[in-house]
Amino acid sequence: xxxxxxxxxxxxxxxxxxxxxxxxxxxxxxxxxxxxxxxxxxxxxxxxxxxxxxxxxxxxxxxxxxxxxxxxxxxxxxxxxxxxxxxxxxxxxxxxxxxxxxxxxxxxxxxx
Amino acid sequence: xxxxxxxxxxxxxxxxxxxxxxxxxxxxxxxxxxxxxxxxxxxxxxxxxxxxxxxxxxxxxxxxxxxxxxxxxxxxxxxxxxxxxxxxxxxxxxxxxxxxxxxxxxxxxxxxxxxx
Numbered sequence: 001x002x003x004x005x006x007x008x009x010x011x012x013x014x015x016x017x018x019x020x021x022x023x024x025x026x027x028x029x030x031x032x033x034x035x036x037x038x039x040x041x042x043x044x045x046x047x048x049x050x051x052x053x054x055x056x057x058x059x060x061x062x063x064x065x066x067x068x069x070x071x072x073x074x075x076x077x078x079x080x081x082x083x084x085x086x087x088x089x090x091x092x093x094x095x096x097x098x099x100x101x102x103x104x105x106x107x108x109x110x111x112x
Numbered sequence: 113x114x115x116x117x118x119x120x121x122x123x124x125x126x127x128x129x130x131x132x133x134x135x136x137x138x139x140x141x142x143x144x145x146x147x148x149x150x151x152x153x154x155x156x157x158x159x160x161x162x163x164x165x166x167x168x169x170x171x172x173x174x175x176x177x178x179x180x181x182x183x184x185x186x187x188x189x190x191x192x193x194x195x196x197x198x199x200x201x202x203x204x205x206x207x208x209x210x211x212x213x214x215x216x217x218x219x220x221x222x223x224x225x226x227x228x
Contacts, residue, residue: 034217043116043202043219089155098168099145100217102155 002027004092006103013080014111021075021106023090031093033073034100035064038087047088048075080110114139116205116220124226130191133223135203137184143167143208144186145217146178149200161186162208190225198227 003026013019023033032051036044048057048064050073056065063076073090087107091100117136125131137144145168146158157170161180178188184205190197201224204217 036219041224043118043221044204044217046216046218049216091155099157099160099170101157102147104154 002030002092002101004090004101004103006088006090006106008106009104010107010109012109012111015080015082017080017110018076018078019080019108021077021088021090021108023073023075023103025071025073025092025101027092028068028071030066030068033064033066033093034091035062035073035075036089036091038089038105040086044089077108080108082110082112084108085110116203116218118201118203118220118223120223121221122224122226124228125193126228127193127195129193130189131193131225132187132189133201133203133225135186135188135205135220137186137203137205138218141205141207141218142184143206144180144184145204145206146186146188147202147204148172149202149222150198155202158188160208167208193227195227198225200224 005024034049035047037047038044050057050066061078066073087105089105091102093100119134143162145160147155149155159178160168164180175191180186200222202219202222204219206215206217
């Protein structure tokens with residue numbers, strides 16, 4: 001059964017810093033991995049989706065990587081801004097499951 | 113293109129009552145999935161519907177049920193509400209044609225349910 005873990009649960013950084021959010025999963029037969037952003041009281045916004053055949057995806061200041069062999073994915077945020085403050089969730093689609101399994105998220109705070 | 117919409121946005125119920133939540137997917141999307149989000153358990157998958165058929169189901173009791181209509185709109189129902197059902201209920205839509213949730217999922221703003 002796929003389990004997804006995100007560490008740390010919370011992170012506070014000064015504006016302008018580059019940062020990395022971590023996501024680990026137990027099923028190496030992962031089909032894809034998605035990163036989402038959730039603002040307080042709101043739904044989820046999809047940031048990046050990495051298929052199992054890919055190693056990374058980029059969108060603007062965001063770069064996500066996937067290493068199936070180690071069971072890890074990272075989300076790199078360059079030149080962080082206060083507007084990046086939110087909870088970031090990763091979700092894996094396991095090889096044997098038809099649904100996404102979510103981590104509990106990393107709450108990011110970027111201080112001006 | 114309009115996003116995923118959910119109604120109502122907020123709901124207060126008492127124990128023992130039942131509730132129905134609605135989700136309208138993005139136009140052209142045929143897959144609708146439902147999730148429960150709580151501070152303790154995080155996001156947990158409830159079920160997925162595609163073309164009016166339940167395609168996947170999470171590990172929730174039978175009090176939680178859903179359906180999908182021919183226009184892809186979906187409803188979920190929770191009967192005999194318990195205090196622990198208080199949560200943010202999110203729905204997500206996608207084209208769903210691959211048979212798996214491998215496409216980008218687009219989420220609605222959620223319905224916040226409080227059970228007293």
